[in-house]
Amino acid sequence: MKPAAFEYHRARTPAGAVGLLTELGDDAKIIAGGQSLVAMMNFRLARPEHLVDITHVDSLRGIAVSEGEIRIGALTTHREVEKAGLGVLSAAMRWVGHLPIRTRGTVGGSIAHADATAEWCLLAVLFDARIVVEGPSGVREIRASEFFLGPFTTALGPDELITALVFPSPPPRAALTEYADRRGDFALVAAAVDLDADRVVLGGVGAVPTLVSGKWCSGTTYRARAAAAAGSLELRDEPGISAHYRRGLVRTLVERAYEEAANG
Ligand code: FAD
Numbered sequence: 001m002k003p004a005a006f007e008y009h010r011a012r013t014p015a016g017a018v019g020l021l022t023e024l025g026d027d028a029k030i031i032a033g034g035q036s037l038v039a040m041m042n043f044r045l046a047r048p049e050h051l052v053d054i055t056h057v058d059s060l061r062g063i064a065v066s067e068g069e070i071r072i073g074a075l076t077t078h079r080e081v082e083k084a085g086l087g088v089l090s091a092a093m094r095w096v097g098h099l100p101i102r103t104r105g106t107v108g109g110s111i112a113h114a115d116a117t118a119e120w121c122l123l124a125v126l127f128d129a130r131i132v133v134e135g136p137s138g139v140r141e142i143r144a145s146e147f148f149l150g151p152f153t154t155a156l157g158p159d160e161l162i163t164a165l166v167f168p169s170p171p172p173r174a175a176l177t178e179y180a181d182r183r184g185d186f187a188l189v190a191a192a193v194d195l196d197a198d199r200v201v202l203g204g205v206g207a208v209p210t211l212v213s214g215k216w217c218s219g220t221t222y223r224a225r226a227a228a229a230a231g232s233l234e235l236r237d238e239p240g241i242s243a244h245y246r247r248g249l250v251r252t253l254v255e256r257a258y259e260e261a262a263n264g
Contacts, residue, residue, distance in 0.1 A: 001042045001043060006049055007049060008053065009051065011054050011056070014060065017030065018135055021161070029050070030051075031053050032055065032075060033109050060074045063081065072165045073108075074108025074163050075107075076107050076108075088175055095119050095190070096118075096119050112154065112162055114153065114208075117190050119176060119190065121209045123192060125211060126176075127194065128143050130142070133160045149208070150208065172196045177260060178203070188249060189204040191253035191256070193258050197213070198213055199213040200254055202254075222259060222262075226251045
């Protein structure tokens with residue numbers, strides 16, 4: 001299918017993009033890598049009348065590592081992060097779709113799209129990343145723990161632009177692993193573990209990435225922690241996947257993520 005007709009606008013600066021969003025109102029949408037939005041437009045799940053293209057806003061690109069933090073520009077692609085040697089952030093990128101998707105799709109687009117199993121959403125919640133946002137009243141930061149409100153729903157205002165994500169540096173001992181029926185698909189269940197903080201975040205078990213840490217005493221085995229994490233969830237049978245099967249996936253993936261984090 002093809003998208004409904006829309007008007008194209010090109011932004012050159014973050015303030016220019018925000019100005020266009022403000023001027024054009026609710027019928028305008030940012031387009032970055034287009035890897036989610038274009039499919040939604042083709043299926044007529046989204047029908048924006050105006051697209052604001054931010055791919056020419058160079059200040060939104062790039063990765064800056066300084067003492068204590070890793071700042072990733074919103075337009076940085078999954079593939080650029082994959083090649084950047086940023087520990088778990090880079091390693092997790094192998095799970096994002098296929099190479100062409102990773103080459104075009106952006107970090108900011110993933111966070112704004114807010115799929116509850118998207119790797120960036122899990123990583124952001126795992127480390128409570130700071131999401132830097134620019135809007136008509138200036139720049140603000142939103143903690144990932146307060147950003148994801150529901151399925152594909154965030155705390156981002158309609159005239160706000162994500163400009164960057166800020167993660168801790170160096171990346172802690174952590175790992176993300178997942179299971180999908182086909183390689184490159186979104187995960188059925190994904191598990192991310194920060195070994196030092198003993199935090200576990202799960203995708204595919206709720207409407208938003210789900211933090212299930214803090215329930216275990218230190219010293220228990222990874223297997224016992226994984227079983228406790230799986231046991232703590234309220235899951236329902238869904239078409240094509242039973243709660244029992246999903247719980248088993250959680251148990252296996254959390255244990256695997258702990259082991260991968262411990263083994264570097
Ligand atoms: P776009 O598609 O351009 O935009 C997505 C949404 O974000 C739109 O609503 C847009 O308005 C908004 N937006 C974009 N940038 C900004 C910004 N800076 N500020 C505010 N709003 C913004 N993703 C995964 O995480 N894991 C997967 O396994 C996975 N598999 C995929 C498989 C296939 C076959 C396909 C087609 C996609 C897959 N994706 C997957 C999605 C991919 O990662 C996208 O890159 C990502 O979801 C959106 O990034 P984008 O830059 O393409 O955003």
